[in-house]
Amino acid sequence: MLGPGEIDTGVSRRFLVVYAIAATGRVMSRITFVEHDGTVHEVDVESGSSLMKAAIDNLVPGIDADCGGECSCATCHVVLTNDWFERLGSPADREEEMLDMNPERQRTSRLACQIPVSEELEGIEVQLPEFQF
Numbered sequence: 331m332l333g334p335g336e337i338d339t340g341v342s343r344r345f346l347v348v349y350a351i352a353a354t355g356r357v358m359s360r361i362t363f364v365e366h367d368g369t370v371h372e373v374d375v376e377s378g379s380s381l382m383k384a385a386i387d388n389l390v391p392g393i394d395a396d397c398g399g400e401c402s403c404a405t406c407h408v409v410l411t412n413d414w415f416e417r418l419g420s421p422a423d424r425e426e427e428m429l430d431m432n433p434e435r436q437r438t439s440r441l442a443c444q445i446p447v448s449e450e451l452e453g454i455e456v457q458l459p460e461f462q463f
């Protein structure tokens with residue numbers, strides 16, 4: 331099903347990703363941000379970025395990133411699905427400390443600035459918590 335403003339080109343997403351890699355040498359991953367009210371933002375992000383930067387660069391609301399990715403503000407809080415949380419591994423000590431300061435923390439909470447984008451993130455979906463809006 332097509333979203334608002336999307337056009338059916340008859341070309342598969344997989345073809346477009348392979349074509350983009352071949353044409354540019356860059357690997358792009360499709361990331362989906364979901365606001366607390368269900369609003370969906372799908373963005374294509376180049377490897378080497380971070381989930382936080384992906385949100386900021388694509389004007390996704392709910393990610394302030396006040397510290398610019400230095401893991402010292404926790405305004406880039408996202409909540410992952412159980413599956414993605416397990417796949418990405420545990421947060422580092424500094425990220426744990428920052429998350430622990432937030433009473434809204436959930437078991438699968440992460441800081442988006444601490445999640446690097448790679449092709450392994452293709453298809454990830456993250457929730458944007460209401461308290462951050």
Ligand code: FES
Pocket residue numbers: 382394395396397398399400401402403404405406428441442443444
């Ligand atoms: S941007 Fe500040 S902790 Fe992530």
